Each structure stands twice: as C-alpha cells, then as structure tokens.
Amino acid sequence: MNSQRIGEIIESSTTRFTAGAYELLAAPPFGSLVRAVTRSEGLAVYGLVYEIRTGSREPGGRAVVRGRTYSGRELYDEEIYAENPDLAEVLQTEFSALTVGFAEGEALYQYLPPQPPPVHYSVYACDADELLRFSAKNDFFRAVLFATHIPGDELLAAAIRTVAQARPDRHDYLVRAGRDLAGLLKDDHDRLVALLHRIRP
Amino acid sequence: MGLDLAALSRQVRELSGAAVHTAAGAARRATLARERYLAAAGEERHWAQAVDLSRDTASWLLARPVERLDTARDLPACPPAYAVVATDGSQIDLDRHGSVACYLINIGQVFIRYGQRPTARLGSQPALYYREEDLYVSDGARRVAIEGNYLSARRDVEEGLALADLAETSLDGTLPALALQDGTLVRWTLAGAERFVQERFLGQYLGYLERMRARGIPTASYISRPRSPEVVGAIRLLFCPDVDVAAGRGARCAECSDARAGREPSCALCQGLVDADVLGPRLAEGQRGPLFVSMSTINIERYGPHCIHFFHLRVGREVCRVEIPAWVACVPEQVDLVHALVYDQCLRGGGYPVALARAHEQAVIRAADRRAFARMLEGSLARAEAASAVSAKRESKEFSRL
Numbered sequence: 001m002n003s004q005r006i007g008e009i010i011e012s013s014t015t016r017f018t019a020g021a022y023e024l025l026a027a028p029p030f031g032s033l034v035r036a037v038t039r040s041e042g043l044a045v046y047g048l049v050y051e052i053r054t055g056s057r058e059p060g061g062r063a064v065v066r067g068r069t070y071s072g073r074e075l076y077d078e079e080i081y082a083e084n085p086d087l088a089e090v091l092q093t094e095f096s097a098l099t100v101g102f103a104e105g106e107a108l109y110q111y112l113p114p115q116p117p118p119v120h121y122s123v124y125a126c127d128a129d130e131l132l133r134f135s136a137k138n139d140f141f142r143a144v145l146f147a148t149h150i151p152g153d154e155l156l157a158a159a160i161r162t163v164a165q166a167r168p169d170r171h172d173y174l175v176r177a178g179r180d181l182a183g184l185l186k187d188d189h190d191r192l193v194a195l196l197h198r199i200r201p
Numbered sequence: 202m203g204l205d206l207a208a209l210s211r212q213v214r215e216l217s218g219a220a221v222h223t224a225a226g227a228a229r230r231a232t233l234a235r236e237r238y239l240a241a242a243g244e245e246r247h248w249a250q251a252v253d254l255s256r257d258t259a260s261w262l263l264a265r266p267v268e269r270l271d272t273a274r275d276l277p278a279c280p281p282a283y284a285v286v287a288t289d290g291s292q293i294d295l296d297r298h299g300s301v302a303c304y305l306i307n308i309g310q311v312f313i314r315y316g317q318r319p320t321a322r323l324g325s326q327p328a329l330y331y332r333e334e335d336l337y338v339s340d341g342a343r344r345v346a347i348e349g350n351y352l353s354a355r356r357d358v359e360e361g362l363a364l365a366d367l368a369e370t371s372l373d374g375t376l377p378a379l380a381l382q383d384g385t386l387v388r389w390t391l392a393g394a395e396r397f398v399q400e401r402f403l404g405q406y407l408g409y410l411e412r413m414r415a416r417g418i419p420t421a422s423y424i425s426r427p428r429s430p431e432v433v434g435a436i437r438l439l440f441c442p443d444v445d446v447a448a449g450r451g452a453r454c455a456e457c458s459d460a461r462a463g464r465e466p467s468c469a470l471c472q473g474l475v476d477a478d479v480l481g482p483r484l485a486e487g488q489r490g491p492l493f494v495s496m497s498t499i500n501i502e503r504y505g506p507h508c509i510h511f512f513h514l515r516v517g518r519e520v521c522r523v524e525i526p527a528w529v530a531c532v533p534e535q536v537d538l539v540h541a542l543v544y545d546q547c548l549r550g551g552g553y554p555v556a557l558a559r560a561h562e563q564a565v566i567r568a569a570d571r572r573a574f575a576r577m578l579e580g581s582l583a584r585a586e587a588a589s590a591v592s593a594k595r596e597s598k599e600f601s602r603l
Contacts, residue, residue: 058562070517070548084549085319086311086559 003130007123009036010094012116015147017047019123021093024081027052031158033126033134034097036117042105045117046126046134047097048159050150054093063091097123098147098155100140110139128166135163135173138180145184153191156181157198164199174201223473230470231478238436238479242271247446251438254451256496259438261454264431264476264493267510267530276487277537279545280377282316287381287556288364289564290356293571295336295348300582303331304348305574306356308363309563311556312371322371325563326363340397350390354402357388361409368418379542380413382422383557386509386524392499403503410507414528421529421539423554427513427522431495432476437468480513481520489514489523489540492530514540516547 006028007019017036021027028034028049036045056062066080081087102113117123126134144156160177167173178196185192241248245266252265293305305327312322330336330347337344338351347355364380372378388406391399413420438444441452442459459466480490490513494500500509510530513520523543529535546554566574 064551070551082319083315084555085315085321086313086323086555087321089321089323090559090562 003035003124003127005122006034006125007095009117009119009121009123011096012119014099014112014116016050016096016098017045017117017123018094018096021095024088024091024093025054027093027095028125029158029162031155031162033100033131033159033162034095035103035124035126035130036097037121037124038113038115038117039121040115042103043113043115044103045099045113046101046103047099048140048144048155049095049097050155051096052093053095054091057090057092061090098144098150100143101134108134108136110137111143131163131166135167138177141177141180142184153195154198157195160199164201171201174199227473227478230472231474231482234433234436234471234474235479235482237439238432239271239483241439242269245270248435248438250446251444251451252435252496254446254449255438255441255444255453256451256501258451258453258455259434261434261437262429262431263434263438263496264511265496266435266491266493268491270491271483272491273483273485273488274490274540276489276544277541279541280316280538282314282318283377283379283542283545284312284314284372285379285381285542285546285556286364286367286371287311287383287554287560288360288367289383289557289560290360290363291564291566292352292356293566293574294352295346297348299575300579301331301587302336303329303578304335304352305329305566306359307564307566308359309560309565310363310367311560311563312367313556313559314376316376321559323559323563328359338398338401343395343397345395345398351394351398351402354388354390354394357390358402358405358409361406364420365409365412368413369416372416372418377538377542378418379539379546380418380420381543381546381554381556382420383561384422385424386410386420386422386526387495387497387500387504389497389499392497399499399503403499407504407507410526414506414526419529419535419539420526421543422524423543423557424522424524425553426519427477428475429522430471430475431497432493433471433474433479434496435493436479437471440467440470442467476522477513477520481515484513484515484520486515486517487544492536494527495524512536512540514544516544517552519552521547 005022006026007021009017010020011018019036030049030052032049034047034049036047038045066084067075069075075083099112099116101108101110103109141156144159145152160174164170164174177199181195182192185195245268249265252263256263288308288310290306290308292307295302295304307325307327309325310323314320335347337346345351360382364382368380388403391403410420438452443457444450444452457466484490492510492512495509495511504526506528507526509524509526511522511524514523523539525536525539529539543554546556549555550558
C-alpha cells in the first residue's frame, strides 16, 4: 500500500469525500478506486471517483479565454499554461469520491466506515494489487447503484471495467459482476441491459 | 431608510451632461497644450532650467524633462525568459470604536518565471500590529498614532520590505528580472508629515530601494490611469510670461503678471489637464514617452540616489505611468528592460500587469474575511478574559433600536 499520494481531502462526510489534486489537471480517472487515510492507524477509507472538476480557487471566479493574445498570437492548449505559469496557482483540480468501504488492518469491509477521512488528510491512488484485493467481493455494487445525485450506473460500469483491466481472471470477473448486477436490478430490465452494455468485454 | 434614489437620479443626469461638456473642452485644450509642448522639443535643457528655477515659487506640481520632449520610443524586444516579483498590500485600519487597539496588514506576494522553466509562487502574509511601537511613532516628547494616511505609509513600507525579501530569495540573477509595485514610488503621504514620522517611514522605505539597488534588480511601479499633472506643470511654464531663464527667473505664481494686469493667467489653458491627456495621443501601442524627474519636494530633497523618474506607456486604450528610481533611469538598457517587461506583463494580464493583479488577489481582505477576523478577535479577547467593550456608537450601528 505504498502507492502515490495524489491529493488532499478538502471536504468530507460519511458517504463521500472531495480532494484537491496536488497537480493541476491530474486527477485519478472517473471510476477509479482511491484510498484516504484516517486518524486511526491502519484504518483507510476507499472511494470511487465519480466527479472531476477544475476551476478557480476563488469562490465565484471564472476562467477567461487566453488562446488569442492581445498581440494576435495564437496559443494552443498546453502552450497557454506554459505562457501563464500563474494559472497553476489560481486554478485547482478537485475530485469527489463515493465511499464504498474501508480497510482495518488486513480486513476489508464493503460498507461505510465509522468515521469519514479527516479534511487535509492524504488521498492515494490504488495500485493493481489493492484493486484486486478490494474487488474480491461485489457488496459495494448496491451502494453505488442506489447513491443519489451521482451518475451511479456510469460510475459502477466504469469501476467494473477498471477492475476487470487489473484482474488476471478478467472474463470470469465480468461474468460474476454481470450476474450480481442482474440480481440487484431484477426489477428493472432496461437499466440492467444498459449497464451490461457498458461492461461487455 | 438609506439613499433616496429618486432624489439622486436627477443629480446624476445633470452630472452626465456636465461631464460630456467638460470632456469636449478638455480635449481641445489638451491639443493646444500638446502643440506648444512639441514646439519646445530640442529645448529640454532650457526648460529643465526653467523647472528648477520655478520649483519653489510655482503653485503647481512640476516634472523636469530628461529626454527629448517628443520621444516616442518603440517597444524593445521582450526577453524570451524572465522573472518578475511583485507585492501588494491591504489593511484593516485601527477601529477606534472597537474593543482593542490594533491593525492588520496583509501583504500579497508573487513570483512568476516565464520561459523554459515556467513556474509561479503566490502567497500572502498577514501581520497583526498591536504593540505600543506599532500603534505610535514617537520621538520621545511627541507621539503620533499610526492610522489613516500613516497606516498607508506603513503599509507601503511593508510592501517594499516584502518585495526586497522576495527578490532576494527568489531571483538568482540568471534571468532578466523585474520587481514591480502598484501605485507610486514617491511617498506623497509623508510630504506633510512631521519630521520624525517622515524619518521613520521614509528611512525604511529608502532602505528597501537601497537593497534593490545593491542587488541590481530593476524596480518599478505601475500606475493605471494616472491623474498626475506634473508634465502639465512644466507645460504651464511654456505659457508663463514671467519665466526668463537667462535672467534666472522662474514662474512666481504669487506675483503672476497676468493676474496683476487683470487678465486670466496664460497657463489657465492647462487647468484640469493631466499628463496622460497631453502625452497619450502621441504614443502608439507599446511606445513609451520621454523620461521625466518628478519634482515633488519629498522626491528631490529626500530620495537622493533613488530620485524617482517616470515615463508614460501606451497599453491598449490606456496610457499608464511607470516610475523607476534614478539608478534604473540612468541605464538605457534597464529602462528598455522595464519598458518591455511591464508591457509584456500588461499583455498577459489583459491590460494590467498580471503579477500585480495576482498580488492584489492574494492581498485583498474581503468583507467575509473582515467579519471573520472581527469575530476571531472578539472571541479570543473574551476567552482571555481581557476587558473589552465596543463603543456605544458601534453598537448602535450594528443593531437598530426597535
């Protein structure tokens, strides 16, 4: 569990947390698993990244277009950042994660932790090993599908694809995931089909 | 009931009408003043003498020309890589009605490097002042409270010292560099101050300029939409019937011969004009006007090797004023560098130097922060069980009696 520190919690609650990325525009991908540390030694909270946004650090601040300079020079994409190094200091990339479980010592639980990760504590990207361990069970599917105010189906599909990429038993895993989804969505055929389309190998 | 907007709107309409009328008249007079000014190009030495002769007896501000009056220097090439440092400050003034005597100065600090290795560092540093020596300047017998204008002077000093610290830690001398401040480098607010107050603040301020000079860091300040009439003051001399350089006579407004003869003074044409009105229309995009020395008493008598010079610069629809100390002004390459870098900063900032805009953003204390600070202060005083009470006036303003 020595993966790279990518951000710091700036908002935290029992069900979700938001982190500021240390590097502008470098947030973990949508649907990826991240781990936030807590005040208790050995207790780490897992979340699935469901939203990434970049904007002004100042409340209410908005970016202005900069691709065409006053002198008529055209600047493209990365050039704009290179020409305006101060941008990296006034813009911030943030990502929010839905809490899907926690680790306590060696044990993994796919339900909500006793405490959310504290503000200003570190967030790490999970490596393939960690992803493998976390995806041994699919109990967290339900929490993602029925979470409010987030694109839950898209998020779960993205998470399943990400996990499948990391697992050697990719095909078996997808079949298992599909079966669990069918169980959860037995009353909503259309939604199930749409989801299965999104994870089809 | 606050402002009666209905009663106000009629006055606002009258004001708009008057403003249009005034602007038309001012533009016509500015053209006449400019023509007279340009006709004197080549006679700078003569008029510099006239300025020196009139310094004590003219009743208006003056600027002494250093370059040809018709100078319009094109924008020099901007170095591909450079570094800029800037500071700006804001304050919460002493609240006489508050519960404890203190003030706060917040200094925004900016370092930006352009070119091969672009980077930026922005930050701010608040400082709370509450000790006797922070609240008063004293020479033993007398003491003067640091508030209002004097607090602004103290803030200017703090901005300067912070800029010197920032320059010393951030600029390693490998790249062309510029240290930039907002507003003027001439500390006008101290001009009328008591001597010991002036000594204290001006001493520290000139100390900061000396540190910049010792490290050879071009230092400049930027004034957006300048309203100063110093060059216009020199143009008044061109119209003055009393100036006679050969006879060693400058303008003496107290003995104005026009006024004695019952005429309107010849220089009345210049009334209300500012330097930018006269110099601005001559400058094309990126061009700068001639260098002048500001002849304000405090600059001439106290600044010594740091004597403040200035030039005007065209940036889009605006003509700004850039001030530099003598040790920058006397090296043409440094003037060119300041010219090029200030202009580049304006381009990147959409008309205003980006380093200053960022420094301001860092320094600004918003209304919410002011309230948070006031609450923090009251809470802390209460917890410390310090005797504290706001004035009856403040209390009545915060809660209306129903």
